Amino acid sequence: MSDNTRIQQFKQMTEADPDNELGHFSLGKACLEAGRFDEAAASLERVITINPKMSKAFQLLGDAYEKAGARDKAVEVMTRGVTVADEHGDLMPRDAMADALKSWGAPVPAFAPGAAPAGAASDAGSDSGFSCTRCGQPRGQLEKPPFKGPLGGKIHANTCSACWREWLPMGTKVINELGLALASEAGQSTYDQYMLEFLQIEER
């Protein structure tokens, strides 16, 4: 799928459901990847208005501002983002934003470097090494993969059952609003893409 087709599709979703953070997030991310930094920033600003806890959106927004030449705004957004990520237990976005701030010579909000983020610190009972990539909680792993195949295994390894339950109605919306035919390969791959973005699992 070309960048333009994807961006068009995500736009459609934000228009059909303007309060859906996922549509704006996907649109912002696609614009960022396509080098459309101003549009990316506008979409990602919308995401953090709808969901001020989504630390990954702060990270991408800061990135969009930096690439658009607005260093001041990038610093402001990432400074907020580090604290949001730390409170929410999102280790990876937190450290990435802290590194970006450091590389720009900007002050980094205090947190214990290398330590478990605040949101994940209290759970001593978990020794499985599991933590949910979306909410950062080290508990609540799904009992088994939600479906067969490598993608099901990936979700099992990375997603807690609460986040999985949040995704299901969102997935139904995606299907309805985009008119996806899951029997087709293109429909299935679009659906999977939304799912991975919602669950904040990197595609590799």
Ligand SMILES: [Zn+2]
């Ligand atoms: Zn979770």
